[in-house]
Amino acid sequence: MISVNCCCRIVSVCMSPINDSFMSGSLDHSVRIWDLRVNTCQGILHLRGRPTVAYDQQGLVFAVAMEGGAIKLFDSRSYDKGPFDTFLVGGDTAEVCDIKFSSDGKSMLLTTTNNNIYVLDAYAGDKRCGYSMEPSPNTNIEATFTPDGQYVLSGSGDGNLHAWSIDRRNEKKNREQCKLREPRNGVVGLHGLVGIGSVMVWSGVKVRLLHGGIGALGVAGFAEVEEV
Numbered sequence: 001m002i003s004v005n006c007c008c009r010i011v012s013v014c015m016s017p018i019n020d021s022f023m024s025g026s027l028d029h030s031v032r033i034w035d036l037r038v039n040t041c042q043g044i045l046h047l048r049g050r051p052t053v054a055y056d057q058q059g060l061v062f063a064v065a066m067e068g069g070a071i072k073l074f075d076s077r078s079y080d081k082g083p084f085d086t087f088l089v090g091g092d093t094a095e096v097c098d099i100k101f102s103s104d105g106k107s108m109l110l111t112t113t114n115n116n117i118y119v120l121d122a123y124a125g126d127k128r129c130g131y132s133m134e135p136s137p138n139t140n141i142e143a144t145f146t147p148d149g150q151y152v153l154s155g156s157g158d159g160n161l162h163a164w165s166i167d168r169r170n171e172k173k174n175r176e177q178c179k180l181r182e183p184r185n186g187v188v189g190l191h192g193l194v195g196i197g198s199v200m201v202w203s204g205v206k207v208r209l210l211h212g213g214i215g216a217l218g219v220a221g222f223a224e225v226e227e228v
Contacts (some may be wrong), residue, residue, distance in 0.1 A: 011097075012052045016076070018059035025051035031064055033079070033105065047072075053110075054099035063108065065096035071110075072127065087125025092116055097140040102149040109143055109152060109167065117143045119155055119166055129166065129223070134158040 012025035020036040020086070031051050049067025055076070062079070064072045069092050072083035089096075094112040101108055101122060108122040115135045119128045131139050134166035136157030143154035151163045 011050060014053045014055050014062070021053070022026070023053045023062060025053045025105055026065070028100050031184045036128045045079065050095055051052060052096045052099050054103040058105060061105075063101075065099055065110065067095060068094075069093050071096075071099075071108075071120075078178075079178050085125070087120075089118055089120070089127065093116070097151070099142055102145045103147060104149055107145070107149065109145055111143050111154075112143055115141050115157070117141070117152065119152060131162075133162070138139060156177060184216055201204060 006222070008026045008028035009024045010024045013022060014021040021042070022036070023031055023035050024034065025031050027050060029047050029049060031045040031047060032041045034224055035042050045064070047064060047066050048070075052065040054063050060076055062074050064074065064083075066072070070091035071087055071089065073085040074083050075081070076158065089112075092112060092114070094100050094114040094116065096110050097113050098111040099108065106122055106127065108120045110118045110120065112118075115133045116133045117133065119130070120126065121128060131152070131154070133154060134157040135141075141155055143152055145152060146163075150166060152166060156162055156176060178207050
């Protein structure tokens with residue numbers, strides 16, 4: 001086990017998909033590169049504002065989101081040379097609380113602290129589509145791509161799971177709306193609810209979602225999705 005020593009609270013962590021290295025972003029406005037085999041920091045980047053980090057699926061590029069809607073892309077093999085590209089999420093200066101790359105590396109998913117979700121072109125930074133979710137007090141909304149990269153799935157403060165087609169940009173919902181029995185708590189995180197056991201698992205055969213909440217377990221099949 002590695003002990004990460006940092007003077008400030010760590011707010012973002014991402015594991016490399018290709019080796020034993022990982023990144024952490026903390027409230028001291030730094031991003032640190034670590035190796036599981038070594039109990040010391042392997043590199044550090046000093047940035048502006050609270051950083052959020054993510055590797056692409058090949059582990060060759062990582063993204064760092066900072067204050068003001070700025071996204072910087074780094075080559076993971078030569079990050080000390082600085083970012084090779086920078087772009088802005090126009091019109092939204094809220095902090096980015098989560099970043100994810102699609103499986104093909106062509107799209108980037110951003111979730112902000114004001115409950116907005118954006119899909120960007122990972123190469124040019126152009127905004128492909130955006131969605132606004134119902135807020136959930138004191139908890140950030142979380143979103144993810146489906147394994148085929150065709151849909152965005154998100155929790156919401158209204159207690160529902162929401163899904164959108166990236167290409168057609170219209171919201172799609174399961175016929176039962178994937179609504180939990182206790183909607184007042186909201187489906188906020190896709191990997192865990194505050195104080196509540198929750199799990200999300202993608203089927204390797206069919207595009208299906210298994211989600212858990214308060215005394216409830218549901219399976220949402222995207223083969224049965226209809227337009228709303």
